[in-house]
Amino acid sequence: MTDDHNKTEKKIDAVSGVQTTGHSWDNGSLEELNNPAPRWWVIVWLITIVWAIGYWVVYPAWPTLSGNTKGTAGWTEYKKLAEDQAEITARQNVYLGRFEGASFDQIMNDPELYAFAVAGGRAAFKDNCATCHGSGAEGGKGYPNLNDDDWLWGGDIETIYQTLKYGIRSEHEDTRISQMPSFGKDGLLQPEEINQVIAFVQSLSQGHEGAHAEEIDAGAQVFADNCAACHGDNGKGMREVGAPNLSDNIWLYGGDHDSIYESVFNAHAGVMPAWVGRLDNNTIRELAVYVHSLGGGEATPAAEGDDQPMEEAAPVEEMPAQETVKEPENDGETSGNNEPEQEQPAE
Numbered sequence: 001m002t003d004d005h006n007k008t009e010k011k012i013d014a015v016s017g018v019q020t021t022g023h024s025w026d027n028g029s030l031e032e033l034n035n036p037a038p039r040w041w042v043i044v045w046l047i048t049i050v051w052a053i054g055y056w057v058v059y060p061a062w063p064t065l066s067g068n069t070k071g072t073a074g075w076t077e078y079k080k081l082a083e084d085q086a087e088i089t090a091r092q093n094v095y096l097g098r099f100e101g102a103s104f105d106q107i108m109n110d111p112e113l114y115a116f117a118v119a120g121g122r123a124a125f126k127d128n129c130a131t132c133h134g135s136g137a138e139g140g141k142g143y144p145n146l147n148d149d150d151w152l153w154g155g156d157i158e159t160i161y162q163t164l165k166y167g168i169r170s171e172h173e174d175t176r177i178s179q180m181p182s183f184g185k186d187g188l189l190q191p192e193e194i195n196q197v198i199a200f201v202q203s204l205s206q207g208h209e210g211a212h213a214e215e216i217d218a219g220a221q222v223f224a225d226n227c228a229a230c231h232g233d234n235g236k237g238m239r240e241v242g243a244p245n246l247s248d249n250i251w252l253y254g255g256d257h258d259s260i261y262e263s264v265f266n267a268h269a270g271v272m273p274a275w276v277g278r279l280d281n282n283t284i285r286e287l288a289v290y291v292h293s294l295g296g297g298e299a300t301p302a303a304e305g306d307d308q309p310m311e312e313a314a315p316v317e318e319m320p321a322q323e324t325v326k327e328p329e330n331d332g333e334t335s336g337n338n339e340p341e342q343e344q345p346a347e
C-alpha cells in the first residue's frame with residue numbers, strides 16, 4: 001500500500017460531496033474520503049473507556065510503589081480462591097454424604113457416585129500407593145500390577161476393600177497372611193529337586209519345549225508333594241492364601257530360571273501396609289472403587305458364584321442384607337470386638 005500511496009490536495013469529492021483526506025492511490029484515481037467514524041462505533045468506544053475507568057476504581061488495577069491499587073470492592077485472588085474452594089467442598093460434602101451411606105452395589109450402579117469415587121480414589125492413589133505400585137498402578141518386581149485380571153488375593157470390590165483395610169502381612173491383627181516355606185534355605189528340597197520343579201513350573205506357561213520330559217515329570221511329582229497345597233494341582237494359584245497363579249506367565253518376581261530358583265530357595269513374603277488407621281473409611285472405599293475400575297475388577301461372588309468354594313459363597317450371599325456389618329464371619333472374639341472401634345473414627 002505504502003509503495004503506490006501519494007499525497008494529493010485535499011478537495012471536495014465530486015460524487016459524494018465529502019472532503020478527501022489527501023491520500024490517494026493508483027496515480028490519484030483512488031482517493032480516501034474523510035468520513036467520520038460511525039456513530040454506534042464511537043458510542044461503544046466511549047462506553048469501553050467509561051467501563052475501564054469504573055473497573056480501575058472498583059477492582060485492583062494499577063501497580064504502585066507499594067503494590068497495586070486495591071479497588072473499592074476489596075476483591076482479591078485469595079478471596080476468590082477461598083470462595084471457589086468453599087463451593088467445591090460444599091459440593092463434595094453432598095456427594096460424600098451420599099457416598100458414606102451407600103453400599104458398593106449402590107455406588108457401582110450410580111454413575112455420579114461412581115465417578116466421584118473413582119476421582120477421589122485416583123487422587124488418593126497418587127498420594128499413598130504410587131510409591132510402591134507406580135503412578136499408573138502398573139506395579140514392578142514384588143509389587144503387583146493392579147490393572148490386569150491376575151489377582152493374588154482377589155479382584156472383586158469387597159475383597160479389594162478388605163485387602164486395603166487390613167493389608168497383607170501387615171502389622172494389623174486382621175491382616176491377610178500366608179508364608180511360602182523357603183524350600184532351599186531350610187533344606188526342604190535339594191537343589192536337584194528345585195531344578196526339577198522349576199522345569200515343571202515353567203512348562204505350565206511355556207509348554208514342554210526345550211526341557212527334558214523326565215525332568216518335568218519328576219518336577220510334577222515334587223510339585224504335587226510340596227506346592228499344590230497352596231498353588232493348586234495345576235498351578236493355577238489359590239486366593240485364600242494369596243498364592244500366585246504359576247501358569248499364566250505373569251510373574252511377581254520373574255519367570256526366568258534364576259528368578260524362580262530364588263522364589264523357591266528363599267521364599268518371598270510381600271508386605272502391603274494396612275490403611276485402616278491411616279486413611280479414613282471413605283477414602284479406603286474410594287480407593288477400592290478406583291482399583292476395581294482399573295480393568296481387572298471382578299463381579300462380587302454373590303452375583304456370579306462361579307468357581308468359589310462353598311464356604312466362601314455362603315457368607316457373601318448375606319452381604320446385601322447386612323451392609324453396615326463389614327465382616328460376615330464373627331468367629332474370632334478379638335476381631336469381633338475390634339470391629340466397632342474401627343468404624344468410629346471414620347464417622
Ligand code: HEC
Pocket residue numbers: 125128129130131132133142143144146150151152153154155160163164168242269270271272273275287291
Ligand atoms: C509399601 C509398599 C506398598 C504400598 C504403599 C501400597 N502397596 Fe499395595 N501391595 C504391596 C505389595 C508388596 C503387595 C503384594 C503383597 C503380596 O505379595 O501378597 C500389594 C498388594 C496390593 C493389592 C492386592 C493385589 C492382589 O493381586 O490381590 C492391592 C489391591 C493393593 N496392593 C492396593 C494398594 C493401594 C490401593 C494402595 C494405597 C492405599 C497400596 N496398595 C499401597 C505394596 C504396597
Ligand code: HEC
Pocket residue numbers: 152178179180181183197198201222223226227228229230231241242243244246250251252253254255260263264268269270271
Ligand atoms: C504355604 C503355601 C505355599 C507353598 C506350600 C508354596 N508356595 Fe509358592 N508362593 C506362595 C505365596 C503366598 C507366594 C507369594 C509370595 C508373595 O506374594 O510375596 C508364592 C510365590 C511363589 C512364586 C513366585 C511367583 C511369581 O509370580 O513370581 C513361585 C515361583 C512359587 N511360589 C513356587 C512355588 C513352588 C515351586 C512351591 C513348591 C516347591 C511352592 N511355591 C510352594 C505360597 C506357597
